[in-house]
Amino acid sequence: MATYGEHLSQATFGERFGELIKRRRAIENLTQEELAHLAFGDCSKKTRISELENGKIKNPRASTVDAICVALKITGDYVERFIKEPDRKPELESIVDFFFLDGYLEMDFEIAISEDGRGVIFHDRNLKVKIERGEYISDLGVLLLVDSHGRRRKAFDISDKMKFYFENCKRLFLVHCQMTGSYMNHRELKDSNILSEREVPIKILK
Secondary structure: OOOOOOOOOOHHHHHHHHHHHHHHHHHHHOOOHHHHHHHHOOOOHHHHHHHOOOOOOOOOOOOHHHHHHHHOOOOOOHHHHHHHOOOOOOOOOOHHOOOOOOOOOOOOEEEEOOOOOOOEEEEEEEOOOOHHHHHHEEOEEEEEEOOOOOOOOEEEEOOOOHHHHHHHOEEEEEEOEEEEEEEHHHHHOOOOEEEEEEEEEEOOOO
């Protein structure tokens, strides 16, 4: 793997790489101990993970960076892009992976807050996996869906005006519905357009 951070001071690289570890670990729903086991084969090295996340290791070894990247499923190129753009949000695979597209190239997907403050996702394609829960990463403002195999897909970037509601949500409704025109508009949905509903818990991650 390439040498990292040549364009930055060593301290800056350590701090920014630590932020990347922290963000990606939250997305993968791993504890520091679990990440230590995946990266180093030793749970007792969770202290090293903590030191990395807090930027205490100013110039981590290439072998350490490589091990962390493999464990967190991120590439060297992505590390470089993140270092150059520290506010960049982690990239995730598409939520479309969880649905049957039925020959179409696109699907309609909307999010809303119900009158009683619950999160609702409207979709117009059949799910091909069982959704176990939603996960809301509050510091990133990202909502993920997690299937029964533990795979995570990014569903939405939550707007600022909706963040308060999602930070306090306990349940998420998945509503499969028919399109009401050339695009989906949940405000125009009628009961006859709703094909199925599923309720799952939301886990709040910080």
